[in-house]
Structure formats: structure tokens, C-alpha cells
Amino acid sequence: MGIARQFVTGGTDLPGPKTQALIDRRQQAVAKGVGNNHPLFVQKAEGALLVDVDGNQYLDFAGAIGTVNAGHCPPEVVEALHKQLDQYLHTCFHVGMYEPYVALAEKLAQITPGTHAKKAMFMNSGAEAVENAVKIARKYTGRPGIVSFTRGFHGRTLLGMSLTSKVKPYKFQMGPFAPATYKAQFPYPYQRPAGMTEEEYSEFCVKQFEDFLLTEAAPEEVAAVIMEPVQGEGGFIVPPESFVQGIYRICREHGILFIADEIQTGFGRTGEMFASTIFGIEPDLMTLSKSLAAGFPISAVVGRAEMMDAPNPGEIGGTYGGSPLGCVAALAVIEKMEREDLPARAREMGEMIRGRFGALQPKYPCIGEVRGLGAMCAIEIIDPKTGAPGKELAAQVIQSSFGKGVVLLSAGVHSNVIRFLAPLVISDEQLQEGLSIIEEVLEELHAESALKQW
Template sequence: MDNSRKFVTGGSDNPGPRTQALIERRQQAVAKGVGNNHPLFVHKAEGAVLHDVDGNQYLDFAGAIGTVNAGHCPPEVVEALHKQLDQYLHTCFHVGMYEPYVALAEKLAQITPGNFPKKAMFMNSGAEAVENAVKIARKYTGKPGIVSFTRGFHGRTLLGMSLTSKVKPYKFQMGPFAPSTYKAQFPYPYQRPAAMTEEQYSEFCVKQFEDFLLTEAAPEEVAAVIMEPVQGEGGFIVPLRSFVQGIYQICREHGILFIADEIQTGFGRTGEMFASTIFGIEPDLMTLSKSLAAGFPISAVVGRAEIMDAPNPGEIGGTYGGSPLGCVAALAVIEKMEREDLPARARKMGEKIRNYFCVLQQQYPCIGEVRGLGAMCAIEIIDPETGKPGKELAAQIIRSSFVKGVVLLSAGVHSNVIRFLAPLVTTDEQLQEGLAIIGEAITELHSQPVRN
């Protein structure tokens, strides 16, 4: 490893002896279907740095798949959790209510888009939030249909994977799927027809959705449309504002609820607290999780009060939903994000990331596109000779970066998109070092034959 590195020692000896021993135990005890991206066992995490059990240090540009926008172990969150631990761990809100649940509902109603009365309910995971948002939408409208979009990701539960678009690894041989779910086309600006401008392409995609409501799902039977304002697992695809507003307006015209899935885009990642603000929409319902509580398991559905009140008592909820620990962690995270203006930090980080790779793109045509919104950035890797998705090259860049000390993840239906989800507390120095390491990996691998 380059001795000039300040924040990483890399994993040239990885898996080290302790890691290898844990991998062997993991293989014996943990189900194979629980995937792992790297041979990494974490001993300690702080800010943007991971320490493994063999003493290696890594810059975390994966951010636990976008759950630690506020950083690993923010002191404010740790302090709030310690304080709560001394009071009570769990009473079940359905049995013994507690103030943090109410306080978090009040806070989310205040900070989410829309100048109208809102209410919230809490669960444990993003998939549970999606499930409950659909239940609420169907209860309120009395209609069964739910429309999601191609390349969208909404979880791995039965309904979640029914709404999710990528077949492998999320849906293969796991059907039949939930009924009355439909998929409309989501724009992919990078792959638009050459003869179209971006705005023309956006208009075309809106027109496709109008036709979809004639050919696939009658609007009279559609309860809600669920959309990630920026697609996450689908490849960090950023639609034009006109597309999102066009779908939103069509929903308004037909009495269809608009659910914004902000599980990955929320809490500062895109440069605003919520991406819906950037696209100028006020969703009827929003699903939230991931960075809501710095990685502590909690999720939320927030929306118009009259819609949220459609289910009767007992029809939504869960034993562990909105745990006291999750609620106090979330309140501490939101306070930190507001105090330190982490959305503004996301905008600055995103500009640095995109500028770096735009320069690199001029040297290495394997970088097909550099894209993103705020610090939700990605590079699409292609075969420079054919222009086809460069899945293996992307995997090699990720592996090489890991050995050098940076943790990355892929995305996209072809797994050829490298996404960046570094904590928003990552310093400029850490960001610069991490980008340089990734740049080295691309430089070293670009001219080498791709190995399967």
C-alpha cells in the first residue's frame, strides 16, 4: 500500500487470519443467500472509516448501502442511545406508549415536503415501510392497483420484490408474486435515442406512462404510483424534473396517490433533506428508512393526515415498530443534519466526485457516464470497444479499490454501475484520498484484459 495514504492501510493481506477464521464460521452458520460484497469483518467504525478485525483501515464509500449519511457512530446518536438504554429498551408502542415515537412523528411531519397536515407511523425496515404505504394507499382509495417502475427497487419481501424490477438476484424462482402490481417505464437518459434531446426524451416517457394507463392498468383501479425520485439499486438514474412532475400531475388528474420511496434518497443524500423537494413535488405518502437513524433499524411512512388515518386501529403497526432506541437515534440524526447542514455538504461532495470522474472520463472511455444528484453519484462502466455494459470491469475496479482501501458497491440491472454513498461527514481530505485510490484502480485495470 502507498505509504502516503493517511486514512487507509488497505487489505493487501485480506482476508487476514482473523477475517479468514470468521469467514469459515460464517460459511458454516449463516445462510448462503445472505450475500456479502467483500471479505470484510468490521471491528470498529467511525465517521467514514472502517477498521477490520485484522487491523486494516478502509474508507467507506458504500455507507452501509446508504444508511450512514450522518457517519458511523455519530457521538450525538451514541449519547442519545446510551441515555435511552438507562430508561427502557422496549415496551411495544401498542402496549405502552412513549414520547420519542410521538416526537419523531412530529419532526418528520415538519421536515417532509408539503404544507398540509401530516402523520407518521414507524416500522423496522424499508421493505416494511413500502408494505405499509401500499396497505394505507389501498385502504384510503379502495383500489387495488400499485404501479412501480422498471429498474426500481422496493425491498425483498413478497410485495417488495413484486414491485422491484431486477429479476436476479431478487426475484428468480421466488414467485408467484403479489397481484395487482404493474411496472411502467422509467427513463434512462444515458440510453435515450440519439435523435432525442433530454427534454424530448422526458416528454416521450411521460407519454408512455399515459399510454400505460390505457393498455396495462386502468387509472380507476390504481391506488398509487410508487417511485424512487432517483433510482438506487437500478443504477443511480436521475430523471429529468419534467418527468417526475409529469407523472405526479397525471396521478393528480386521476386520483392516484403518489408514493415517494425516499429510503435511499432521503436525509441529505441528494443535496436536500429529501429529493422530492428538488423535483418540486409534494408526495401523498413517503417511505423512509436507511439513514433515518444512522443505521439503527427503523423506518417510517409519512403522509397526508387524512390518508394516514384511513386504516383503523390495529390494521397497521408491529411489535417492534418504532422502537424507543430507533426513535431517539433518528431524532439525534435529524438534529445533527440540520445543525451541520449536511445536505449542503452533500452538494459539495457530489460536485467534487463528478468533477473528478468527468476528468478521468476523458482519459478512459470505459467510463460511459458520470451522473448523480448531490452526493448520490455513480459512474457507468462500459466496454470501450462495444459500448456494452462492462460488468466484469466494474467488478474488477471494485475489487482493486477494496484491496487498496476503499469499500465500494455496484448497482444497475447489469451490475456495471459503481455507486458512491460515502457518509456526508467524509472530510475533503478523505474524499480526495478515496477518489485517488479509485482512479488508480481504473488506470491500472483499463488496459488489462478483463478476467471472468
């Protein structure tokens, strides 16, 4: 195709010698269960680019699994961290309070959906945010039950695993799991029954949830429903708006709290600061992390003030929760996102990605669906003969793209969905180059004799 590779290097010699040496050391010292998607050791990262220890440069379409919406090493964040390093590293908010914690709580209360009074608390990871949101919901309602959804992902802690729906690799032989956790059906519009419109399918799924509260969990015993507005690990599945609003309405009718897990959807990825806004809901509680601080470990639970105040002092928190460095990084990220209107940039990126692969669908029938919201986009890879999930083919696309300088990730319970999580600061030229490389890979695979049946 004659692609002029302005931003990537590398080639058939991957991994390079320095990378291979580090891989050998990693094999000896790091637990096997800590998985790695690519043979990549990063030396430097900036914007949407990664440079490995051998000097190869890559376009990052994985974004640290959606953690760097504001880009790698944003100058504003780096400056804020340097300034904080000269003052103090950590005092533990429970022992010696500091202003950045309060300022971040105020800012999140301002920018999250709804004009009601809100409060926030901070931890280190998304899973910890989920754990604390559940604790708050149970304390406020006095009820034990928590309902999550099929294909949902909420972390790898005991409670996070219990709420997560994919067995391998997240839950296999890790049980028993936390009690009073239930799974309801989440819509998958691409796989809806033949002849059923999306709206009819949405109504059917809402009715399924109403039946669920009769057959699986009595609403009087359910503290909260936790939902990703767009499922992340589950395959970037965008539910119908009427489904999300229907579940939200049912929660209101029964005094069940609605927890929006916006750990991957939050901070501009879907074309608004938070996806809940797109679906027209005001969650009772929200869990936030990932792109909150450009990769610095911090997470948050933000919610209605009366609910957040249900636990007594000492019942929520943690030694490192809301570290000063994490707080100043998060404040700098939010300021950058607002100043540069990165949610609008996400909408532009989404149009480019979906437009590019939508146009390729007739040529490559292995592309079962192109979907997404804002820049949270994905292509579902299928067997063009049977329509079955194309896990191996998706893996080939990802592996071959990496060899040409584009870092990609899969998703979905069958690992057959290729997702796009490039930083929102990526340039048009970088984005188009990466998309052209993926198209080149599809063309090469299409030309192979084993795939001529396409």
C-alpha cells in the first residue's frame, strides 16, 4: 500500500537483543500469572508513542488499557508532579491531611453528572474503588445484594472477581467467591435475535431484568446494581440507551443504588467526560480510575453526599488512598482535558476509526461489526463462513500489527474483539498511519491461501 511510516520503526527482528535479555530476566524473577500482551519493554513514552529499549518506536493504540487518555507524560502532569515532589511525598490523609485531596474531591463533585450534593473518597486502583462503592452501598441501604452483568469486568480482588463475568483468565480455580453477588443479562446488540429491532431487543432485556428480580434476587435485598455504561473487557459493547435508562428506572423504583463503573469509560473516552451523561442518567455512585491521573495510581468513588456519608470514620479509606502525587496529577489531567476539549477530540477519533473500518467491512467479511462510542471503538472479528468468534484471526491481526509498530489489545469473552484505546492527544497523522498499518495487515492475511475463503 506504500504506507509512509512517519511514526513507527521496528520490523522482523522483534524482540530486539536488549528486550530479549529483559524478557529472560522477567521469566526468572516475575510471577507467571502476571500476563504480558507483547514482547515490549518501554524505554520512553510521550503522547501516543512508545520507544522500546532497543530504540524501536510504536504507535500506542492500547493506551495502557485506557489509562492515558491525556497521553503519555503530559507536560502539565509532569510539572505538577515535580512541584509536589519538592514539598512532600506522603503523609497519609488519615494522619496529616493535604489540600490536593480536598481540591480533587471538589473538582470531581463539580464535573460528574448531576447537580446534587456530592462527596468523594480516594483509593489506589479500580478494584479498590469497586470494593468501596459496594461497602458504601451496603452501609447506606442495609442490604447485602449486589447485581452486576454478564461480560462485565470489575477487577481481580475477591469481590471484583465475584462481580466479573469472564471465567478465564480472571476467575478460574480462584473460588469460592463473595456471597450475595448476582449476574443479570447485559444486551449484546450485535448478537440479538434475527428479526428483532434494537429497540425491541432493549425492551426484551429490560423485561429480563425485571424477571431477574423475581427469580434470582429480591429487590428488597439488593443494595446496588453496578454497570459499565459501555463494557470494556467484555468487548466494547454499547447497550441501547433505553436499556440503561430502564435499569436506572427500576433501581429508582426499588430503592436500589445505581453504581456506574466508569473506570474505562470515564475522562473523555466516549466523547463526553463521562459516559453516563450520554445515556442520560445521574448515578448514585461512580467508580473512577485509569485515565484519572494519566497513569498515576489513584481511584475514586464519587456519589451523593448522603450516601457517601453513610460509613463512619475509619470504615473506608487506606494508607495510600488519594496520595498527594495522585491528586495533583489528576487535577492537572482534568484541567488539560477541559482546556483542550479532549472529549470532542474523542468524537472526532471515533468517526475516523468507525468510518475507516466500516468502509472495509464489505471487502473483509471477517469484520463482523464495527462499533463504539466516541473513541471507545472496536471491531469484532468472526469466521466469515460460520459467524463464530474469530479468536485466532484477531490474535494474528494484533501480532502482525505489533510487528509493524502498532500496539493493540483484544477484548471480549472470546478474545475476538480488537479494541482501540489510543491516547486522545494522538494526531490525525499518527491515527491514520496506525489504521493504515492495521488495514495492511488485514490485506496480507486476506491474501494468504488459508484465508482465501474470505
